[in-house]
Amino acid sequence: MKDLKHIRFYESLLEQADNELVRQAKREGGVAVGYTCYYLPEPLLNCGTAFSVRLRAPNTGSLDISQYYMTSFICGYARALFERAFEGGFNFLDFYASSDTCQQMVRVVENIHELGLIEAPGFSYGIIDAPMKVSEHGKKLYAQQIKSHILEPLRERYGVDIGDESIREAVMEHNELCAIFEEISALRKAENPVITPREFHILCLVSYACPTALILPYLRETLEDLRQRKPDAVNPWRARIVVVGGELDDYAFSEIMENCRCYVAADRYCFGAFPGRQSIPLSADAPALEQVCSFYLETNQCPRFMSQEKIRERRAFVKRLVEEYRADGILYEQAKFCDFWGYERTLAVSVMREEYGIPTLGIDREYVVRGSGQLSTRIQAFMESLEIKKIRRGGERR
């Protein structure tokens, strides 16, 4: 297929956290809010003059400094963020919005604070205490924590408008972004889709890592481009899978999938489209803040939710993606040293295989996956097993 119009530009945006669009937004007076987790509702970080940047540490090399401060048993994402902050790569941030959801991640911002690693004048941070189950009092706590520890500091320190109208405008913009993704995502349901896994991963990443208002015009054009795009005459994909897991901001992962001719039909991982790129319905009869918080708490798929109904819902959600996106199997991926996904992957692989009857593979991976031969070998083997299953079912080998 012909290259997407802005794909090289998108790739360049992913070369560093402080990318061209982030710098542009800062020049225009924007307040850069870094965050790492779905527990921080993205549109709320895009109110008024604030703009969100979901933090990544592209081109991570040595992690020696973080190894001293955080030991070597901490997940690569957390260590890479710390290392990047130590090197000065996050000095563009005005505010770091964090949540005490994963202890390793919250330690990153605590270290940043204690060691004074971000030198931007007026830099501050906020940490929310987020519930692990959905309840009315949990929603109340969640909204209150976001208001007290994220929104109010943004208003007090930087004059960000956090009023109801401002939130509604941010949600509208967010919903426009989501509408684009919903349409692009639907293209993946085709037998021979016009978008590759790598391209989709890149689009998702730029949508999280760049100011929404500035990336939107490019994404609109990309959508138009995709509408016109014709697929290759021969369907190159051997099998279709749903990828499920934690933080995954290295699109080389999707490149490896592509090289194995494995089509990622749906992505349920942090930095992916599920959840995160679905429109938020707002009604006029309740404060926007409460509605957004409820939406994020209810749609959150993090394995730290420990109530039985949420655990069942997580599995049902993945099953739904498998059916809707016509996937042949599931790949559970987990960043090494991630406790949450370590347990979730282990149990889910067994449950999805044995109780749901869906071929499932579980893997763990480093933060930087580029050039991982081991990963490639495992995916190829999984592809072969899926093909064999299809042949046994009487399907054709692609």
Place this chain on the structure above:
Amino acid sequence: MKQGAASNMESGTAIYRHREWRGLRDTAYDFTKWAQLWVILIRWALAHPAQNVKAVLRYRWMFSYLCVPSFFDRLCAGQRGAGLRAARLNLNHMAKDVTDTLTTIFSADGHLHPGSRKAAEKSKRIICFDELLPTLLGKGFPNCETLLFQMYPMFLPSLIQQHSAVHYISQTELYGLPADVCPLPSFEAGLAIEDDYPKIGCCMVTSNMPCDGSIMTSMLQDRRTGLPTQPLNVPLRWKREEVQDYAVAEILSAITFLEEQTGETFDWDAFKAACEVWNEQQRAKFEKWELNRTDLPPHTGASVWLYRVFEHQVACGDPGALKNDRKVNAILQKQVAARKCPKTIRHRAVIWSTPANNYPNFNNWLLDCWGIESVCEMFDIHGTGLIDTSSRESMLYGLADMIETSTMRAHTKGGYEVMLFDLWEKVKEYRADMIVMYDQISCKGVGAINGLFEEGARQRGIPMCRVRQDLLDPTSISRRDMRNDVNLFMQTVMNETPLDPSLVEFDDDESW
């Protein structure tokens, strides 16, 4: 032939060749209490012999309980005077309580009594709590027994017998769980995978305590037990005033759940009475801390933190435990008043982070080998609040605080400040001249602020000895490895010679 304490141990198993000679009075006291322990154990064994034999044959972890006399001897190793008496009193009190609870568990256990109506009826009166959730809330259901579900198959065996965790951790890893997760939840998961939890209880209250691994392991356990389960979500940033309403709402929600499951109504009077006992237990604990701040700390050693965990989690609101506290405190006060110190103390140390379950008597070794007295231990000093019993509301807020500041939780959650700054405060408060810092390799929350501890100690000029350990997995880091970390530090950094050279290097890898 070696001289010193190690000369009394068999190589490998570290079994004592004969009982430790502590002087006439102390040896006689120790022997009497050891004999009392045997009475407790024999009485328990003979009360339901068939049931207990079945339990030993059904549950692999039950073998660990056969090592209790040896375990208690190790926890009292080197102890003299008031320290010895306090340790023996605390340990025997625990032995009585634990044996009683084991009887309750086994008599209701569906695994041991399949199809028994009597066992099923008893089981209906048992409420299971996550092991790090204090049972105080259960005191509001006086017609039911509240048990810490993982305490008896996991936590206690891991302390009693260092190898007890190995099989279960292996099973969890064979199931697919990464080997880097904390061995404690991994052990819990292994028990679920092996179906080695007793089949008891009418319902279960799980919790998000103390850490991420414990949250996740409840998912595996829930699948195995099949009990109606309610997670009690305890706020993480527990120092914040604004999260307390949520904590109370969660407790109320748990009460409603328990009322539905047990068919009982929450008894506020019984709960209030238990809270008042707990407050007295807390005051007794504060007295002990105060005594350890003196020049002649009387109450140190492994039994201190072990009993604290037991009292905070299991025996909170128990008048029997309070009675024991008062007896112990009287002995301790008497020794301090007499200005006696039966041991040689070279260093007053604050012991920080989580102790190793597979080496609970490490404190005793520190004192006997190097003269390092553990005047303050993180595992002992959590939970400093009292519960205001003037109204139902105030009791709920007090209970919320008590739960939030439970074992480990008080320091591992609540922000890095609570663990880091509290250490510097305790160093001052206890006039410590060194820190022994456990480096629990799989504890990510503590590991992730490793550098802050290092730099803080250096800036303050406090020697900090790091001791690697893996909580309850001796196959990753053995007891000998832990001792070696201290030996190297004391010899190369502190330039000291050991008080008892025989304890510097000895083999106890096979010890039970």
